[in-house]
Amino acid sequence: MPATPTHPVTAPAPRFAELMACLAGACELAMGQSADHALHSCAVSMRLAQAASLCGNELRNVYYQALLRFIGCNADAEAMASIAGDVIGLRQATAPLDMAQTQAVVAALIRNIRQTHDGEAMMPKAAAILHGLLHAGRFAQDIFPGHCEVAQRLGRRLGFDERFITGLGQLYARWDGKGVPAIKGNALMPAVRVAMLAQDVLIHHRQGGWPAVEALMHARSGKQYDPDLAARVLTLGPALVADLPGDWASVLAMEPPPHEHLEGAALDSAMAVLADYSDIQSPWLIGHARRVAALACAAARNMGMPTQDEHTLHLAALVHDIGRVGVSAHIWAHPGPLSQSDRDRMQLHSLYTTQILSRAPSLRALARLAGGVHERLDGSGYVGGLDASAQSPMARVLAAADVVAALGEARPHRPPFQPERIVDIVNDEVRQGRLDAQAAQAVLHVAGMACRPQTAPPLPAGLSAREAEVLGELARGLTNKEIARQLGSAPKTVGHQVQSVYRKIGVSTRAGATLFAMENGLVAPPR
Incomplete structure (x- = not known):
């Protein structure tokens, strides 16, 4: 690099x-x-x-x-x-x-x-x-x-x-x-x-x-x-x-004591709240920020980057798409090509990310990193059109991780790409001078490692394997009938399983169940 x-x-x-x-x-x-x-x-x-x-x-x-x-x-x-x-x-x-x-x-x-x-x-x-x-x-x-x-x-x-x-x-x-x-x-x-x-x-x-x-x-x-x-x-x-x-410094001064600071696990946890707040906007986005964070951190370790850079990448990845909330959900859910007007509105989400995070003086540098996730080395990205001279090693890893994660997820207009096709697309982006070769290869490498069979962790809240599967499909926005069709079960059976899930995890709405699934890693990439 x-x-x-x-x-x-x-x-x-x-x-x-x-x-x-x-x-x-x-x-x-x-x-x-x-x-x-x-x-x-x-x-x-x-x-x-x-x-x-x-x-x-x-x-x-x-x-x-x-x-x-x-x-x-x-x-x-x-x-x-x-x-x-x-x-x-x-x-x-x-x-x-x-x-x-x-x-x-x-x-x-x-x-x-x-x-x-x-x-x-x-x-x-x-x-x-x-x-x-x-x-x-x-x-x-x-x-x-x-x-x-x-x-x-x-x-x-x-x-x-x-x-x-x-x-x-x-x-x-x-x-x-x-x-x-x-x-x-x-x-x-x-x-x-x-x-x-x-x-x-x-x-x-x-x-x-x-x-x-x-x-x-x-x-x-x-x-x-x-x-x-x-x-x-x-x-x-x-x-x-x-x-x-007229400024946030004045409002911060109004905060009644105590004035708490966040670092370490407390900061990670709070940033994960921002990630889930953003991703829950659409079933097409559920868990995206966490997947990008996992890929970026693993790639940083693979490349031998400093531990501090790895942690910074983790935080930036969690909040890189928080600006999406400023673009109405009907645009993200559109099943076909976007109009130029809607595409312009969609691309503003990176600017919104930078603006949102810049409200915290101590996060302004992180805001630039997170908001630059869609920039490309040849200057063809958005919103700033920044070229290679303005993109740090961390920025290059974050961009590659976002691309790989997104390609593996379904979108309203396409199914997820298969791993072989993801490799082809990413390598073409490298050849075209848009993604960094070392960062892209590191992300592809760790993504391949992540696909290897692993021992599944214990399920939370006493959920059975089938209930966890039902919860994952529910979090993707499927109705009970659609879940039944997906899993080869009867709608009435799925209805009983959904109610059992609600009782075990202590929620009463689909939105609450979706957030629980996000918090506990029970959401597979959209397909």
Whole structure:
């Protein structure tokens, strides 16, 4: 490998709050909000909480609810896309709405489906609208509960206390009990009540200034919102949203103590949360980040790279695709060639990755490495068009690992490539000057080693081999009937096995089961 820049990424251990700011940045992209939404909602939430005399751990919970309220919402994104089309567009359209006002919500759904299918003939567009209306009930039945369950599992992995975890499960709850789950009044965690209200205040203030906020408080007090908090908003007046911070350093300074730092296993675990948050967006992506990380680390060892570089590659690989959440799931699920417009939007995900990770000052060098995974040595990659002179040995290994992992996974428009074909494609990329020869050969070598028969580890939670197989297929997005067909079983038998899996692993939704499968390495590459 020729001499190239090393771009060292060693830095002080990041603060926990820094990494949560990165996750919040991913969430606001996935929800279609502006780049300062999480920053401002955190500031407004803290002002409102302090005015309501919240303190201690409750104040800390407000801080993190404002940042992480939507960490479960990337689950089932492809299912949402099959109903509503552009998921991010739908979230933008419904964010200002009272979700209990069915007529307004249905109208927004229809508009979103029309916009997604703009340019298509009338009959396919009408069929898409009919399909969306017929299946819209899934949102309350299983999609919203799945979001809550995934959020709670991720929250536990991040080490939050049980009051905070309970709040993550109340994302769609309302003061009047007409939300999901159907709890009401003081059963809603104080941090949830504050963050919900603060974020809606910001959305309506952007749209119509303080008069819009006043109208919102009068309309939804005692319905969606805690009436005492709504009254406090009116008492505070425009000062509540005045002089909001313009940078993340100000918000990090607001974090109630303790100010924890992450390193070693704790940092690895937190970065794995970001990886799973990203990959759960689509069954085509489940487990991709972890597979890239395994290949990159093994290749680095094979090449004799320093241990620090191997660890850096592990972290970068886990989060290299977190920017995918800023591209709506219907684009990733498209079964044919993308339009130029959609291709341009798709390629932005690498830029989003860099922007998300750069919110943590200690991760900015890692952000450049992770965000450059689609660059190529001849300058033909994206987003920066960087050539060989700007790509370090680690960057070259990461690029090769991503290519090999992706080729071995199915995509909506193709099945996975067989190993022999993967070797041919990668070698051609090397000959064309796009991938580094040494890095590519190291990745291919360790990928071949990984395919050798190995002793299977014990299955978690007392799962039988068949139940683990069923869980793996469920995580790939298959219905019970499709799993039965895949495994040569009866749908009723699979249904019983799915319920047994749920009981053993302690989940109640497909999204929760999918995350468990990801956490425990039970998801085979999409095929």
